Amino acid sequence: MRAALTLAAWALLSATAIAAPPEMLPPNMDAVTSDTAVDTAHPAAMVAFRLPSHGALLNAVLYTPSGGEAHATLLLLHGLPGNEQNLDLAQAARRAGWNVLTFHYRGSWGSPGVFSFANCAEDAAAALAWLRDPANVQKYHLKADRIVVAGHSMGGAMAARVAAADKDVAGVLLIDPFDLAGTGRGFADPAKRQAFDAGELHDDMPPLAGTSEDTLLDEIARADPAFDLAANARALADRPLMVIGAERGIAAQGIAAADAARAAGAPWVTSLTMPTDHSFSDHRIALETEVLKWLWTVPGRSVSFTGTAWQPDNIFAKMTRGEVKVATVYEDKYVLAFMGNHPESIGHVLVISKVAHARNIMEIPPVELNRVMAVARRVAIAERAVLHPQGVVIQQNNGNAQSIPHLHVHVYPSYAVSPWLTTPAPMAEFTDLQAVAAKLRAAMPQ
Template identity: 50%
Template sequence: MTRKLIAGACALLLGALVAAPVLAEPKVAPTPRAVVADPARDKEHPADMAAFQVDVAGSKINAILYTASGEQPHPTLLFLHGFPGNETNIDLLQAVRRAGWNAMRINYRGSWGSQGRFSFENARADGEAAVAWLTDPANIAKYHIDPKRIVVAGHSMGGFMAASASTARRDVAGTVLIDSWDIGKEKAGVTSDQTRKTAIEGMRPDTAPLATTPEALVAEIERDAAKLDLERLSARIADRPVLMIGAEFAGAPTTRKLAAAARAAGAKDLTETYLATDHSFSDARIALESEVIRWLARFDPQSAATVGTRIPLRAAYDDNNVFARIIRGELPAYKVYEDADVLAFMDRAPMEPGHVLVISKTSKARTLLEIDPEDLAKVMAVAQKVGQAEVDALGLEGFMLIQNNGIGQSVPHLHVHVIPRVAGKPAYLVENAPADPKDLEAMAARIRAAMKP
């Protein structure tokens, strides 16, 4: 399996840029932050959703565009659904949007309320029309679309439609095929009137939300099998980046054939991966989102910013780390407590409002493995005071302490996080967005006022 791991850039405290040591590749691919955590709201250009219709050959098809926050041009993912589209994959689109991408979804002609007649040929044209809509100058300007970074993805039948759109539109930068359906191969199973009837009846339950009949679709497969050959299309899109994801308990054998066809055509940027799940990825949604977003990072490295940082467990102490500079007064901090040995101050990127860091001023321990027990006791005594002050000042029902060593540690100076907890709200260990300095100062003042001797 080919997989490129893109290291996401995580904001360090105070926005300082700290040179990161060279580390070995992680044993497990890191989970992108966008999969498990919401981004900070952009007050001037917040994320949004636009619902509209795209005109295709006189029929209007329904479309949704999830727009990412920020006014800069965004890479954009067009997602094409399967047959008939019961699995919407909206969670995947939302994760992609959290990663900084626009994400568009259409309903083909004759499906789910869109006008017109559903057919495989029409669905192919609908996908191409959606790409054309994304590259229209008016839409580029209105929705902050980067026309050089448009990726087309599809699940099941949508995988075929994605490959078809990418073949037809050279302005598509890359293609994602998720447990794709090679529609044309179905012809091989229609060898008699009885097998044709079986194929029709097998397709009938899925045609309820479609303006067509199973008889018409089976006839189209028999007539146009060569046009519906996904292996051929896989070879034709192999000149651009391609991600193929197969479900081991469903379409993995087909995905392996598609990947082989792409490699035979000289694919230079093919990522092929398989998940132990069913066709709908029912118990692998987080894994699916992670695979897609990690792959998308080739077009936008910030997309794959991850949920954890890490430093070597064993190394020399760096006197220029962020906390050492705060102790020396070279960098500012919103302090809530300080004595001769210990300093407590606000985390600039809090997990919750009131998130405080407690550090030793005298010890040069990088981790828990290095600190002298007496120095550790002083740090923990202050952490206890801070916890009580948070409870008193903020009316908390609980708080937690976190102390990372190596994995999850962003600054190589031992520090204890004292973090307010809100009942019923999960705690995600992610790289959080920087808070407004005014909010940090106000919170520090509240906690300082509640600190007991």
């Protein structure tokens, strides 16, 4: 369990050394097997609702994590027909601080309408639109620019297709994905079509409405090229892509997709194969572990190197204009240093430029970077003098593990161990932050 450091005791901050916090684990990984602390003000919740898609209202569930801040979202698409919905993965992702949206396609599991592969893709796109609706973003605290689309089996085909067509999707997770178009090309051999029907489709029909085996087999046989898994993987070359295959499943199809993305120059492809079946029946914890480790690395599109440019409405830009209240440690014409409201340790300070319109270190003019780092150095000296840590961490992220599209430098003390910079960390009380800020201001060297 990651350390939970409270600032309440710091109203009477003394010059004595601080007791060492417990050892910290890597970011969010305790969420695989452990419940999170209850937030009575903003508890975790489950919202059942009807998702609109092309005139139908689909059965949908949104899992929301605890905490009042905005959270990233995982759109989780199930396969054909959806017997394995991977809801244990949804719960683990929520414990790790993610919203998770899952739903049943038209004509499946009681959702009205006709089931077809084309309709499934449209439904997935409708779910993305729902997650970006400003009313839903505000109501459910969604980060509209940090949406990861994930899919298992046929859901993987849908995830790859919808994300390839939507450049604002932050990342894609394919779990033993099904290559619908590639399989359809194989149907030129009638024996392969018959084998697929008997082995994959025949027993899946009861939960599906408005269709038949022959109808679905014909749709696969003449599948739109937009369902080609390798082609869609190539279109995802500018974003993080993770492919997890199953040895006793259809791992070869996912491997081919990952290879296609790499051949297209994709620098952010992660792939692995687990010794399990298509449902990951005996590798559920392993699956959750790998997914959560990867999710933490996926940046929002606004901070991605291939995403949108610096925007004046980001929260740090608002702070520099005085539109958002902060516990100020230092401020001049060029630089602002303030207490982080999700501190990794007591004394966590962020330092930002007030004049540079830069998301990362590659975009900031050197003269402004020098000013930021000079203030970061002074903050570190003040933390050493006031808080008596064992060391001071100075950290600056660029895309990876960066949640706000404005260059910022973290300066935070380490006591017995160096803390992890996690997303998100617990929120601190503003009055406690002000007390620490006052002590650091008084100790800032010239």
